[in-house]
Amino acid sequence: MNKIVIVTGGSRGIGAATSKKLGALGYNVCVNYLNNVSAANKVVKDIIEQGGKAFAYQADVSKEREVIALFDSVEQRFGSVTHLVNNAGILFKQSSLMNMDLERFNKVIQANVISCFLCSREYIQRILALDGSLINGAIVNVSSAASRSGAPFEYIDYAASKGAMDSLTKGLSLELAGQGIRVNAVRPGFIHTDMHTDGGEPDRVDRLSSQIPLQRGGTAEEVANAIVWLLSEDASYVTGSFIDIAGGK
Numbered sequence: 001m002n003k004i005v006i007v008t009g010g011s012r013g014i015g016a017a018t019s020k021k022l023g024a025l026g027y028n029v030c031v032n033y034l035n036n037v038s039a040a041n042k043v044v045k046d047i048i049e050q051g052g053k054a055f056a057y058q059a060d061v062s063k064e065r066e067v068i069a070l071f072d073s074v075e076q077r078f079g080s081v082t083h084l085v086n087n088a089g090i091l092f093k094q095s096s097l098m099n100m101d102l103e104r105f106n107k108v109i110q111a112n113v114i115s116c117f118l119c120s121r122e123y124i125q126r127i128l129a130l131d132g133s134l135i136n137g138a139i140v141n142v143s144s145a146a147s148r149s150g151a152p153f154e155y156i157d158y159a160a161s162k163g164a165m166d167s168l169t170k171g172l173s174l175e176l177a178g179q180g181i182r183v184n185a186v187r188p189g190f191i192h193t194d195m196h197t198d199g200g201e202p203d204r205v206d207r208l209s210s211q212i213p214l215q216r217g218g219t220a221e222e223v224a225n226a227i228v229w230l231l232s233e234d235a236s237y238v239t240g241s242f243i244d245i246a247g248g249k
Contacts, residue, residue, distance in 0.1 A: 001082065001136070002078065002079055002082070003022075003026065003027045003028065003082050003083060004027070004028045004030075004074065004078045004079055004080065004081050004082050004083070005022055005027045005028070005029055005030070005081070005082070005084065005085065005231070006030045006032060006070065006071070006074060006081055006083075006084050006085070006119070006123075007019045007022070007029060007030070007031060007032060007085040007087055008032045008061050008085065008086055008087050008088035008115060008119060009032065009033070009034070009061075009087040009088035009089060010029075010030075010031035010032050010033060010040065010043060010056075010085075010087065011032075011033035011036050011039040011040035011042075011043055011056070012036065012039055012193070013191075013193035013220050014087055014142060014188065014191065014193060014220045014223045014224060014227075015031075015085070015087040015088075015142075016031075016039070016043045016220070017219075017220040017221045017223070017224035018085055018087065018223075018224040018227050018228065019031050019043050019047065019054065020043060020046055020047055020050075020224075021221075021224045021225070021228050022083075022228060022231070023046075023047030023050065023052030023053070023054050024047070024050050024051075024052060025228065025232075026052070027052070027083065028052075028053045028054070028077075028078040028079075029044075029047055029052065029054040029055075030054070030055060030056075030057055030070070030073075030074045030077075030078070030081075031043050031044055031047075031054055031055070031056045031057070032056075032057055032058075032059055032061060032070060032088065033056060033057075033058055034058070034059075034060055034088070037056065037058065040056035040058075041056055043056070044056050053078070055077055057070055057073050057074070061088050061115040061118060061119055062088075062110045062111050062114045062115045062118070063118075064118055067115075067118045067119055067122050068122060070119075071122050071123070071126060075126075080126060080127065080130055081123055081126065081127065082127070082136070082137050083137060083138050083139070083231050084119060084120065084123045084137075084138075084139045084140075085139075085140050085142065085227060085231070086115065086116040086119055086120065086139065086140070086141045086142060086165075087142040088111065088112075088115050089111055089112040089115075089142070089158075089161070090107065090108060090111040090112065091108075091155060091158050092104055092107075092108065092155075092157070092158075094153070094154040094155065095153075095154070095155075096152075096153050096156075097156045097157070100156075100157060104157060105157045108157040108158055108160075108161050109157075109160075109161050109164070111161075112158070112161035112162065112164075112165065113161050113164045113165060113168075116141055116165050116168055117168065120139060120168070120172060120183075123137075123139065124176065124181070127181065128179060136180055137180070137181040137182070138181065138182045138183070138184070138230065138231045138235075139172070139181070139182070139183045139184075140183075140184055140185065140186065140227045140230045140231055141165050141168065141169045141183070141184070141185040141186075142185070142186055142188070142223075142227070143162045143165045143166050143169070143185045143186065143187045143242070144158070144159070144162040144187055144188060144189065145187050145188065145189025145190070145244060145245075145246040145249065146158055146159035146162050146189070147159055147162035147165070147166050147187060148187070148244075162187075165185065166185060166187075166242065169183055169184065169185040169240070169242070170240050173239045174240060176239075177239055177240075182230075182235070182236075182238065182239040183239055183240065184230045184235070184238060184239060184240065184241045184242070184243070185242050185243075186223060186226045186227055186230070186242070186243045186244075186245055187242055187243065187244045187245065187246065188218065188223045188245045188246065189218075189244070189245070189246030189247070189249055190205050190209070190212055190217045190218060190246055190247055190249060191205070191217060191218045191219065191220060191222075191223060191245070192205055192217045192218070192219055192220070193220055205217035211249070212246070212247040212248065212249050213247055213248030213249060214247035214248055215247075216247065217247070218245055218246070218247060222245060223245050226243045226245055230243070
């Protein structure tokens with residue numbers, strides 16, 4: 001059975017690293033992106049150059065019609081989606097909750113939670129319509145260590161969205177366990193990606209590294225390793241689980 005995966009937010013950071021690792025392992029990869037077509041095409045180029053199969057597809061995965069079009073496009077190109085990585089998400093500049101406006105909070109929930117819901121639902125509906133003997137799927141949700149810490153004075157809205165993603169992961173894993181579909185999550189923290197620039201502090205990980213038990217920030221590739229394992233048959237008895245990738249913090 002061909003392994004066909006959608007990686008949302010696959011053009012940069014953790015999504016890009018995950019897409020490239022999956023491509024190297026023989027997955028047919030759809031690199032979903034929102035705005036940066038050149039970055040998405042670079043990830044696709046890297047995958048193809050190492051002998052893999054991939055294409056980039058632009059979609060705002062917080063919008064239902066665009067999610068449906070995304071899955072349709074993958075099916076036309078590769079066939080039915082067998083694996084899903086819900087990685088798309090946004091982060092705004094550091095702020096206390098008192099100073100956040102409703103528009104910001106809604107945008108974070110829409111981008112981080114609604115996208116996970118829509119993509120997971122579309123994936124489930126389509127894979128369960130297949131011949132039962134073909135079902136051996138997996139979803140990995142990219143949550144955050146912020147769901148445990150609450151990210152006070154910085155990103156409570158982001159933390160709340162990731163807490164919701166944790167609940168979706170647990171509940172969905174129980175709904176789908178009897179169907180042969182595993183659902184797990186990773187919770188990165190203190191990872192060197194450009195998301196910290198989005199949050200207004202590009203050097204945040206370096207500032208906090210002395211507070212991390214391992215005394216350093218992590219890499220997107222280290223998170224991707226965990227995602228790839230959870231998708232694989234090496235994790236065939238793992239569902240409803242969370243891997244914290246935060247240097248012991």
